[in-house]
Amino acid sequence: MDSSKDIKTYIKLAKKGDRDAFIRIIESNKASMYRIAVSILNNPQDVEDAFQNTIIKAYEGIIYLKKNEYFKTWLIRILINECNAILRSNHRVIPIEEVESDAKVSTEFSKLELTSAVNSLSEDLRVVTTLFYFEDIPQKDIAKILDIPEGTVRSRLSRARNKLYEILKEK
Structure with a gap:
């Protein structure tokens, strides 16, 4: 697992367009993202969709991240918004x-x-x-x-x- 210092470096590099650095920070947050998505959606296909949409939006929007230390908070917010959008689009009630x-x-x-x-x-x-x-x-x-x-x-x-x-x- 990458250290906190490495993650901060990867975030800086990702903001400059480094795809490998972005992949590393997503990998380091993958388990957290998965647990959160599953806790909201309870459907493997929806979790996968939310995960993919979050990664795309984060990659496109990372240049707008103002404070690098809030990357995980920012990423989780995107994920929760994606999960909520999927719930709304499916018009489902979570069991x-x-x-x-x-x-x-x-x-x-x-x-x-x-x-x-x-x-x-x-x-x-x-x-x-x-x-x-x-x-x-x-x-x-x-x-x-x-x-x-x-x-x-x-x-x-x-x-x-x-x-x-x-x-x-x-x-």
């Missing part, structure tokens, strides 16, 4: 009930159980949970990415924690 059944109550939950529980949350709670807990993005940055007040981020995280507790307690 809420995707919880595993017949699971035992346990204090240690597997990643699969946790992922399933997170995916069962409503979209607004699922997105902030994914960004905060899985991508380690600060609440302040999540508020900027989603264009909502910081207090709303905190309340959604609190509601998500309570719902996750209830869901996982049943398992």
Whole structure:
């Protein structure tokens, strides 16, 4: 994995048109992007479409990125916008009930159980949970990415924690 210093260098090079540098920064953010897209879309084809559209828009727009240190935030914002556009164009409702059944109550939950529980949350709670807990993005940055007040981020995280507790307690 590339260091933070390398990523900053790649961003500078990508802004000057270096395709290889752009590919490297996308590669370093690919796992995060995938997790976020899956948490919003839940459909492999839609995730792939959002991913591709995001990469194209980011490549075309990177020259307009004002502060290089906000690249990941900027990229995630593009991805979320693409996911929302796909949801609007499909006129679909994201399924809420995707919880595993017949699971035992346990204090240690597997990643699969946790992922399933997170995916069962409503979209607004699922997105902030994914960004905060899985991508380690600060609440302040999540508020900027989603264009909502910081207090709303905190309340959604609190509601998500309570719902996750209830869901996982049943398992």
